[in-house]
Amino acid sequence: MKILIVEETDWLLKGPHNHHHFTEKLSLRGHDVRVMDFNLLWRTDGSKGLWIKKQYRENVAKLYEGARVSWVRPGIIRLPVLDYISHIFSSRREIFRQIKEYRPDIIIGFSILNTHLASRAARQHNIPFVYYWIDVVHALIPFKPFHAIGKLVEKMTFRQGKVIGFATNKKLRDYIKSLGAAETHIVRFGIDFTKFKHDIDTAQVRQTYGIEDSDIVLTFVGFYYGRLANVCGLKELALGLKDVRNPHLKLMIIGEGTLDDELREIQRKYNLEGRLILTGKRPYQEIPALLKVSSICLLSFRRTGLTEEIVPLKIFDYMAMGKPVISVRLPGMVDEFGEDAGIVYVDKPEDIYDKAEALIRDGKLTELGARSRQFIAGRSWDNVAEQIEGMLDDLIRKRKETAVSG
Numbered sequence: 001m002k003i004l005i006v007e008e009t010d011w012l013l014k015g016p017h018n019h020h021h022f023t024e025k026l027s028l029r030g031h032d033v034r035v036m037d038f039n040l041l042w043r044t045d046g047s048k049g050l051w052i053k054k055q056y057r058e059n060v061a062k063l064y065e066g067a068r069v070s071w072v073r074p075g076i077i078r079l080p081v082l083d084y085i086s087h088i089f090s091s092r093r094e095i096f097r098q099i100k101e102y103r104p105d106i107i108i109g110f111s112i113l114n115t116h117l118a119s120r121a122a123r124q125h126n127i128p129f130v131y132y133w134i135d136v137v138h139a140l141i142p143f144k145p146f147h148a149i150g151k152l153v154e155k156m157t158f159r160q161g162k163v164i165g166f167a168t169n170k171k172l173r174d175y176i177k178s179l180g181a182a183e184t185h186i187v188r189f190g191i192d193f194t195k196f197k198h199d200i201d202t203a204q205v206r207q208t209y210g211i212e213d214s215d216i217v218l219t220f221v222g223f224y225y226g227r228l229a230n231v232c233g234l235k236e237l238a239l240g241l242k243d244v245r246n247p248h249l250k251l252m253i254i255g256e257g258t259l260d261d262e263l264r265e266i267q268r269k270y271n272l273e274g275r276l277i278l279t280g281k282r283p284y285q286e287i288p289a290l291l292k293v294s295s296i297c298l299l300s301f302r303r304t305g306l307t308e309e310i311v312p313l314k315i316f317d318y319m320a321m322g323k324p325v326i327s328v329r330l331p332g333m334v335d336e337f338g339e340d341a342g343i344v345y346v347d348k349p350e351d352i353y354d355k356a357e358a359l360i361r362d363g364k365l366t367e368l369g370a371r372s373r374q375f376i377a378g379r380s381w382d383n384v385a386e387q388i389e390g391m392l393d394d395l396i397r398k399r400k401e402t403a404v405s406g
Contacts, residue, residue, distance in 0.1 A: 001396060002032045004104035006095070006118045008087075008111035011037040011071055016062055016284055018134050018168065018189055018313055019110060024067035025385035034070045034102055035060075036094060038087055038114065042078055052078050054094070063192070063284070072098070084113070092117045099125050105396050108132050108166075109157070112150050116157045123162060126403055128395040131157055132166040132187075133176055134313075139306040142226040155179045164395060171309040171332040187388060189316045190381035196288050196320035205289045209252070209277050216249045217277075218326075218356055219294035221287065221314045224257030231307055233300030233328070233349030238263050242270040244353050252277040254290055291321040295365060296356055299327035300349040311336045315343075319376045324359065324368030326352050342372025 023033045039052055054075045061067040074090035076083045091114040099121055107122045108130045109115025122129040138150030158180040165181035167173040173184050224232040234253060241251050267276045297318035301307040309332040318325050327333050329345040337343050346355050359365055
């Protein structure tokens, strides 16, 4: 089948996210996948001139050798505000061009603006359309007054009819139902067990970051830009480390964001160079080794409207490496994993160190890690791709049958 995916993050530089995995897996299964994205990072990508031209590439693969995903990015005006306005017009034009020339069997949207445009075009051309949710997208808009507008567009997309909702967890499914989704399906995250495995050499990682066998390493993986920087809890964790008496307890933050300067200042001010490990953004291929040297993995987001429904992909990576997880008690997390999956909950980020020390003192780490690994057994990206393939085939078949009977 021919699948057109529309999104509004940078497909080439962001992630890897859920959709990078399953699109490449679908490509490996023989399907023709094309992605249309948005130049979200134009301010920092070194581009020049007022107009950024349309770009196109073939055989794009971020994760899996042999995958062949084609990629197209409509042009935009390289000015604040006008970037989004021009994005609307150029995306609409490109969507209709793709429908005419690429002739997709189905379209999948992950965003707000170009997803709404694609859903309308799909309806006009009787193409099945899936609105796929991995986050509450409008809550990620940096400028809060635009949240209501984003939510309205999401509702309009669902309520124009014949739009199928996919969600990665139960809380998100309930949420998109509240927006008007008539038909919904849960498609959970998967794991690449060929990379996240236990027989990994960690000597280089230990040498690079000064991690000894006797160290207890608490690890957070992720990005913290925009509104996420305000709720991720990392500043509180960094400050709290100075009060932890155990010199072998370390905090490792893998990723990057707008808090980097503040985190480095905390590291310097409180002489935490040996205990607060800031790796910056690391290649995806390095994450398994970094997780293997970790003792406990963290989800430190505060509970807010932005984080209520989230179940981040990194939790599955943590669990695949057999690591116990300490998470703030977020409704989406509790609903997805319950109380017996190797995840221990706290009320706020500031409680994480006390909980970690209690687990260490009680000798619970091995038991919790085994539970987490067992919980996600069998959730491979191959299985996820097979599930999505079957669902998309079914939607295409039903649409064709409806067209014939109509």
